[in-house]
Amino acid sequence: MSPSKLLIGSRGSPLALAQSKGVKAELERHHPHLEVEIVIIKTSGDVFSQAPLSQIGGKGLFTKEIEESLLRKKIDLAVHSLKDLPTTLPPGLCLAAVSRREDVRDAFVSNKYQSLEELPLGAVIGTSSLRRQSQLLQIRWDLEIRNLRGNLDTRLRKLDEGQYEAIILACAGLIRLGLAHRIVEKIPVEQICPAIGQGALGIEARAEDAVTLERLQCLDHQETRLATEAERAFLKRLGGGCQVPIAAYARVANGQLQLDGVITSIDGKQVYRYSAQSDLQNAEGLGIRVAESLLGQGAQEVLGVSG
Secondary structure, three states: OOOOEEEEEEOOOHHHHHHHHHHHHHHHHHOOOOEEEEEEOOOHHHHOOOOOHHHHOHHHHHOHHHHHHHHOOOOOEEEEEHHHOOOOOOOOEEEEEEOOOOOOOEEEEOOOOOOOOOOOOOOEEEOOOHHHHHHHHHHOOOOEEEOOOOOHHHHHHHHHOOOOOEEEEEHHHHHHOOOHHHOOEEEOOOOOOOOOOOOOEEEEEEOOOHHHHHHHHHHOOHHHHHHHHHHHHHHHHHOOOOOOOEEEEEEEEOOEEEEEEEEEOOOOOOEEEEEEEEEHHHHHHHHHHHHHHHHHHOOHHHHOOOO
């Protein structure tokens, strides 16, 4: 592979391509003599696009084939929505950079109503996420939650066809696709805690590829990396993925790292929350501490794991 060329592996959805193009532009800005090309790779998550993620395997569905191409040296790096990237990477791969985080909140999108609160009794709302479903039901037990899969354009089309009265999407994806005007309400993180890594991009590369790792440093945003490191350590300690309603949000404030962790039963009736702070050097320890506190409260009953 040419030392003056970088190949980016990406899913082919409009959002994945928009994210990869953003990374490509940033790399070309920092390395003007570098040729950067995007290689589209179809993943299992794209093939099985209708079934709920919780039923067909969760996070790894969007990364497995791309990681295989990376290990076979068919590409030099992979761009993922960090929330899709499993907490344990295959041997030989590493998280080379974490991009500056976009808006971390979930978006309420509707053509009829101005807020979640305004929805009528028994309204049909679409989401593919157990995390969103469980927290929605905790706020509004009366809602009818229906599965919503497909890329962003497909999800919006289903809303526009009247299949749902509202849908919940990530603000970050809508913003990156130039669709921020579709956001009716940005749901506060206190109401619906985000997914682990939501709003950030994870740039994956081969651990021994020193040249590429050096080139990717320009993409790494330290505060976002620390925050998502705490969130991912939290998730890893709990052993969760898309199959369980786990949420966390970390951020740097006043020189400290703060992490809020939430575990909710699927029906929204049981909710476990805990927040803690640490210094910036202890992101992983903070994630583990918040997870163990929630397990100590009895959250393992919801997760189906031992403490």
